[in-house]
Amino acid sequence: MSEAPQGRPQVRKVCVIGAGVMGAGIAAQVANAGIPVLLLDIVRDPADRSGVARAAVDTILKADPAPFMGKGAARLVEPGNIEDDLPRIAECDWIVEAIVERLDLKQALYAKVEACRAPHAAVSSNTSTIPLASLIEGRSDAFRRHFLITHFFNPPRYMRLLEVVGGPDSDPAMVTRITDFADRALGKRIVPARDTPGFIANRIGTLWLESAVNAAFDLGLTVEEADAIAGKPMGVPGTGIFGLLDLVGLDLMPHVRQSLTASLPAGDAYQAVARSHPRIEAMLAAGLTGRKGKGGFYRLNREAGRKEAIDLVTGEYRPAVKAPPPEGPAGKGDLAALIAAPGKVGAYAWAVLGPTLSYAASLAPEIAADITAIDDAMKLGYNWRFGPFELIDRLGADKLAARLRAEGSPVPPLLDLAGERAFHRVDKGRRQVLGFDGQYSDLVRPDGVLLLEDLRLAAKPLLENASAALWDVGDGVVALEFTGKMNALDGEVMALIGQAIALVQERYKALVIYNEGANFSAGANLGLALFALAMNAWPEIEKLMAGGQQAYKALKYAPFPVVGAPAGMALGGGCEILLHADAIQAHAESYVGLVECGVGLVPGWGGCGEMLERWRKMPGLPGGPMPAVAKVFEVVSVATVSKSAAEARELGFLRASDGVTMNRDRLLADAKARALALVDGYAPPAPPEFHLPGPTGRAALDLAVHGFRAQGLATEYDAVVAGHLAHVLTGGEADMADPLTEADLLALEREAFLALLHDERTQARIKAMLETGKPLRN
Numbered sequence: 154m155s156e157a158p159q160g161r162p163q164v165r166k167v168c169v170i171g172a173g174v175m176g177a178g179i180a181a182q183v184a185n186a187g188i189p190v191l192l193l194d195i196v197r198d199p200a201d202r203s204g205v206a207r208a209a210v211d212t213i214l215k216a217d218p219a220p221f222m223g224k225g226a227a228r229l230v231e232p233g234n235i236e237d238d239l240p241r242i243a244e245c246d247w248i249v250e251a252i253v254e255r256l257d258l259k260q261a262l263y264a265k266v267e268a269c270r271a272p273h274a275a276v277s278s279n280t281s282t283i284p285l286a287s288l289i290e291g292r293s294d295a296f297r298r299h300f301l302i303t304h305f306f307n308p309p310r311y312m313r314l315l316e317v318v319g320g321p322d323s324d325p326a327m328v329t330r331i332t333d334f335a336d337r338a339l340g341k342r343i344v345p346a347r348d349t350p351g352f353i354a355n356r357i358g359t360l361w362l363e364s365a366v367n368a369a370f371d372l373g374l375t376v377e378e379a380d381a382i383a384g385k386p387m388g389v390p391g392t393g394i395f396g397l398l399d400l401v402g403l404d405l406m407p408h409v410r411q412s413l414t415a416s417l418p419a420g421d422a423y424q425a426v427a428r429s430h431p432r433i434e435a436m437l438a439a440g441l442t443g444r445k446g447k448g449g450f451y452r453l454n455r456e457a458g459r460k461e462a463i464d465l466v467t468g469e470y471r472p473a474v475k476a477p478p479p480e481g482p483a484g485k486g487d488l489a490a491l492i493a494a495p496g497k498v499g500a501y502a503w504a505v506l507g508p509t510l511s512y513a514a515s516l517a518p519e520i521a522a523d524i525t526a527i528d529d530a531m532k533l534g535y536n537w538r539f540g541p542f543e544l545i546d547r548l549g550a551d552k553l554a555a556r557l558r559a560e561g562s563p564v565p566p567l568l569d570l571a572g573e574r575a576f577h578r579v580d581k582g583r584r585q586v587l588g589f590d591g592q593y594s595d596l597v598r599p600d601g602v603l604l605l606e607d608l609r610l611a612a613k614p615l616l617e618n619a620s621a622a623l624w625d626v627g628d629g630v631v632a633l634e635f636t637g638k639m640n641a642l643d644g645e646v647m648a649l650i651g652q653a654i655a656l657v658q659e660r661y662k663a664l665v666i667y668n669e670g671a672n673f674s675a676g677a678n679l680g681l682a683l684f685a686l687a688m689n690a691w692p693e694i695e696k697l698m699a700g701g702q703q704a705y706k707a708l709k710y711a712p713f714p715v716v717g718a719p720a721g722m723a724l725g726g727g728c729e730i731l732l733h734a735d736a737i738q739a740h741a742e743s744y745v746g747l748v749e750c751g752v753g754l755v756p757g758w759g760g761c762g763e764m765l766e767r768w769r770k771m772p773g774l775p776g777g778p779m780p781a782v783a784k785v786f787e788v789v790s791v792a793t794v795s796k797s798a799a800e801a802r803e804l805g806f807l808r809a810s811d812g813v814t815m816n817r818d819r820l821l822a823d824a825k826a827r828a829l830a831l832v833d834g835y836a837p838p839a840p841p842e843f844h845l846p847g848p849t850g851r852a853a854l855d856l857a858v859h860g861f862r863a864q865g866l867a868t869e870y871d872a873v874v875a876g877h878l879a880h881v882l883t884g885g886e887a888d889m890a891d892p893l894t895e896a897d898l899l900a901l902e903r904e905a906f907l908a909l910l911h912d913e914r915t916q917a918r919i920k921a922m923l924e925t926g927k928p929l930r931n
């Protein structure tokens with residue numbers, strides 16, 4: 154969890170009531186934060202009174218993507234039932250209600266909760282549609298003061314948005330306590346919303362989806378054509394509209410439509426958009442509800458081995474045809490070009506964007522306190538790359554207004570208020586947003602949120618080259634940022650590390666390795682290696698190898714603290730750099746692994762030795778050199794990648810002492826704090842001595858590989874690669890009595906790496922990885 158500067162969040166135990174899709178997912182995320190959870194549901198079987206909640210935990214233990222981040226988390230969820238365990242609600246600081254969306258049932262439940270909750274405990278509902286005012290009807294003043302709506306998105310571990318609605322009676326201190334916990338411990342970005350139907354994301358998102366579906370029917374587009382226009386060119390995930398509906402389930406649409414049409418006023422723009430389509434009704438009747446059903450707008454036809462799409466006119470499936478992206482700038486994010494494109498492309502783009510952006514602008518003051526809430530809600534709730542007001546800026550508010558006006562549509566006053574001005578601007582290095590009063594004000598980040606994204610507006614990097622940059626992040630700390638494609642590592646990165654060490658030594662206190670890419674690093678730039686190979690430039694390759702080893706060791710022994718701060722994937726060389734840091738502060742969603750064997754190589758930048766050291770010190774491992782060697786071999790030979798930071802710790806990539814930050818926005822500040830905490834009295838680590846088993850240990854590992862071969866789990870070349878890894882990890886020809894130095898181990902790594910790189914089968918693996926992004930099992 155994020156270490157809050159003011160101490161741990163004051164939520165020590167949580168009760169989640171309703172162990173369905175959302176309740177179980179919320180409980181898992183609370184457990185991921187290390188907080189115990191009581192998960193209650195109804196009694197369905199008198200012989201197994203807590204069976205419903207227990208079955209829910211079993212289900213999510215098998216779910217993919219996994220709701221739990223690690224083995225420990227699942228043990229923190231205690232299943233129970235609402236009849237026997239109600240008094241135990243008194244143990245909890247926060248009670249989250251996530252039962253079916255029925256007002257009568259929720260109200261009846263609150264009456265029971267009121268009777269047994271602790272006086273300080275907060276109660277919140279995960280309702281998607283029911284107004285707060287209705288939920289608390291009949292409740293006491295004290296209950297009202299402790300009540301709020303916390304609207305999570307599905308799946309709760311992975312969706313970062315949390316819409317929070319406080320009522321007029323909600324105690325602001327209580328709301329802050331819960332939102333602070335949800336932010337720091339659960340990793341959510343809090344979007345305050347007003348008590349209006351569908352809150353922010355679903356209100357705008359539903360109109361967006363339905364406008365897009367309507368227009369596809371009206372303009373006669375295929376689902377592929379629609380998704381190619383309303384997907385990537387608009388900064389929307391490639392699933393587009395129909396792909397997204399398949400994902401969330403087509404059956405959800407009629408429910409949401411019914412609920413929104415019932416709760417929104419007659420004049421709301423959504424009422425004119427809400428429309429059922431006979432084709433979709435027929436699909437639902439046939440069980441074609443999307444990915445969870447027998448297929449949706451798309452389906453995988455396993456027998457024919459192909460992806461298929463439904464013909465919106467005939468309802469027949471046919472082979473899916475990838476639609477080309479819109480031509481020219483229209484396909485590359487130029488929204489003005491997109492809506493002005495000739496034919497179906499422009500017509501469809503406008504039919505989607507026009508109503509959606511206009512709706513967002515017309516609703517904004519009613520549903521949110523500022524436009525940032527709306528942008529955040531759509532970016533985090535629907536994975537849009539740009540929020541509605543960022544999209545409007547790309548079009549121009551005045552131009553959007555002009556087009557609406559020209560076609561006789563109402564123009565939201567907010568667009569006219571903005572006029573020629575942008576909703577977002579940078580003024581003297583500070584991000585500003587346009588308020589509903591027509592004035593700009595600075596965007597204020599929560600305490601403890603530090604982003605390079607903001608820093609770079611006001612400053613230039615201290616050092617910079619083609620693949621990396623160094624930033625002053627304040628208080629004597631610098632951040633090393635990778636900037637190449639996929640944050641791949643090359644000679645430029647290594648050169649910058651060298652310069653950075655000199656600079657920090659001279660003028661700063663500590664260094665953090667951090668960036669804001671989707672992934673920390675994909676590892677060494679293999680394209681470069683392949684290129685050098687094709688040119689027969691062996692000296693270049695050897696230079697890259699040795700350069701990486703030297704740079705990483707220089708970081709390790711630098712006379713100041715170094716903290717690695719990964720988020721997303723940290724693979725191969727990206728993992729190895731972390732292994733050389735004094736400490737790691739990882740985002741909870743860190744996917745760490747030494748994946749070199751997957752491309753027919755072995756870790757070559759010091760990863761083998763560093764992992765051996767980590768496992769040697771792992772508590773609970775039996776003595777002697779072999780257990781650590783065997784563990785590292787087990788993890789690295791099959792290119793294991795952790796599915797979370799918690800798992801990275803189980804695999805030995807993180808130490809017990811390393812930190813985890815749940816909220817991505819807080820990672821840099823947390824890493825910086827960790828680095829600063831190491832400054833006083835800092836001394837670099839002492840170089841290790843390796844006592845390795847030598848050829849006898851190698852024989853044991855070879856035997857294991859032989860077993861995998863025999864079972865068909867490893868290819869012949871897998872065994873060759875594993876053999877090289879085993880050679881390095883066991884210390885080559887070493888005699889157990891003679892300890893090896895770090896330099897000896899690096900030499901073994903280099904030797905194995907270069908030998909493998911010479912092999913055509915390794916080259917084929919690298920080529921396949923670069924071309925398809927998938928490992929080749931040759």
Ligand code: NAI
Nearest residue numbers: 171172173174175176194195251252253254279280281307
């Ligand atoms: P669900 O149908 O999967 O689960 C509801 C659970 O509540 C069931 O396990 C049911 O046995 C239990 N339940 C019903 N009455 C109960 C009672 N009186 N006491 C204890 N347990 C009871 O529903 P889902 O999808 O998890 O939705 C739950 C809430 O979250 C609803 O308010 C929904 O609007 C909201 N929501 C749903 C989202 C989604 O994507 N499914 C997203 C955001 C919010």
